[in-house]
Amino acid sequence: MEEILRKEFFYDIASADKILIGIGEEFDTVLSAEGKKEAGCCKQFLKEKSRLDLLPAIEMLCRDKEDTKIIDGLAKLVKLIEDKDYYVVSTSTNSYIDSIKWKENRLVTPCGGSTYKQCPDCCEGSLTKLEDDDWAEIKKIKNHSTITEQLGICKVCGQKLILNNIYAKKYDESSYLKDWQQYMTWLQRTINRKLMILELGVGLQYPSVIRWPFEKVAFYNQKASFYRVNEKLYQLTPELHDKGKTIAQNSIDWLASL
Ligand SMILES: [Zn+2]
Numbered sequence: 001m002e003e004i005l006r007k008e009f010f011y012d013i014a015s016a017d018k019i020l021i022g023i024g025e026e027f028d029t030v031l032s033a034e035g036k037k038e039a040g041c042c043k044q045f046l047k048e049k050s051r052l053d054l055l056p057a058i059e060m061l062c063r064d065k066e067d068t069k070i071i072d073g074l075a076k077l078v079k080l081i082e083d084k085d086y087y088v089v090s091t092s093t094n095s096y097i098d099s100i101k102w103k104e105n106r107l108v109t110p111c112g113g114s115t116y117k118q119c120p121d122c123c124e125g126s127l128t129k130l131e132d133d134d135w136a137e138i139k140k141i142k143n144h145s146t147i148t149e150q151l152g153i154c155k156v157c158g159q160k161l162i163l164n165n166i167y168a169k170k171y172d173e174s175s176y177l178k179d180w181q182q183y184m185t186w187l188q189r190t191i192n193r194k195l196m197i198l199e200l201g202v203g204l205q206y207p208s209v210i211r212w213p214f215e216k217v218a219f220y221n222q223k224a225s226f227y228r229v230n231e232k233l234y235q236l237t238p239e240l241h242d243k244g245k246t247i248a249q250n251s252i253d254w255l256a257s258l
Contacts, residue, residue: 001247001257008245012225016196018189019086020217021077022210026201026231026251027070027092028059035062038142045145052167054147056093057114057130057138067096073255074100080258087186091206093165108179110209112165114138118172119154120162126154127164127175166206187217194223201251203233215240229254 001009013019030039039062046052060067078101088107090097095113109115117134119126130151137149151161162168164175197218202210218226219239226243228234231250247254 001249001254005245005247009227012196012227013080013084015194016084016225017193018186019081019084019196019198020187020190020214021081021086021088022197022199022202022214023088023090023092023097024200024202024210025092025205026203027090027094027097028056030059030062031066035064035066038062042142042145049147050169051147051162053163053165054138054141054149055167056095056112056165057135057163058142060094060096060114061139061142063094067094069256070094070252071096071100073252073258076258077255078102087183089183089210091202091209093167105179105182108176108183110166110173110176110180111206112163112168112171112175114163114165116164116175117151117161118164118168118175119157120159120168120170121154121157122170122172122174123154123156126156126161127172128152128161130163190217190221192221192223195221195225197224197226199226199228199230200255201230202228203230218243 030036039059042058043055046054086106088102090109091111093111093113095115098109098115114130116127117130134151137151141147141149153160164172197214199210199214215237218224224243226240227245228236229247229249229251234246234248236244236246
């Protein structure tokens with residue numbers, strides 16, 4: 001990041017009343033050639049078996065040590081904003097984002113990931129956290145490309161549980177709705193406040209969750225500053241040219257450089 005932009009960025013953090021952070025698809029990407037190939041094969045296989053809900057977990061296993069960089073980068077960010085009133089919205093299905101030490105009730109992950117499992121028919125009470133045994137089962141799928149896995153069964157209807165995320169045929173959205181309501185309330189309180197918006201690696205896979213609404217919030221808030229960090233989709237809409245700053249870099253590399 002250029003020195004002037006860097007200074008501006010730290011100044012904006014220091015002077016902001018509220019900070020809104022968006023985390024997107026760049027955090028799902030498998031980077032190494034070998035991991036990418038492996039994830040691609042698994043994706044094809046999961047698609048054929050109609051089990052794409054397992055993809056976030058498989059991708060996590062394929063990224064392996066690459067995720068350390070994500071965890072370290074986000075930990076750095078948390079440190080920078082620890083005294084601030086912030087909220088984080090993540091459309092990434094990388095569940096390491098859940099394990100970062102954000103302030104309590106300051107994160108919403110509307111696309112889910114591999115933190116929870118659910119009944120395929122969303123029976124009430126079926127939503128539970130994944131355990132170590134589940135990960136051992138998921139590793140078997142990655143290594144042998146066969147689905148004999150058992151993530152437990154639904155206590156209500158007896159069906160095999162699946163992962164709770166946007167790829168599920170019937171996604172149990174009760175896992176994040178409470179957080180979403182909290183986010184909406186938080187967002188209302190940003191009106192007329194000095195708001196800093198930081199969008200990290202958000203592409204166009206789910207533009208109605210982060211990309212478009214964040215642009216709109218930035219446009220209508222006269223005191224807003226807006227930062228978009230993205231390797232490929234870094235362009236700003238013309239409406240934001242006076243208050244928006246763009247950093248054409250992979251957001252994970254950028255976090256590492258902070
Ligand atoms: Zn059920």
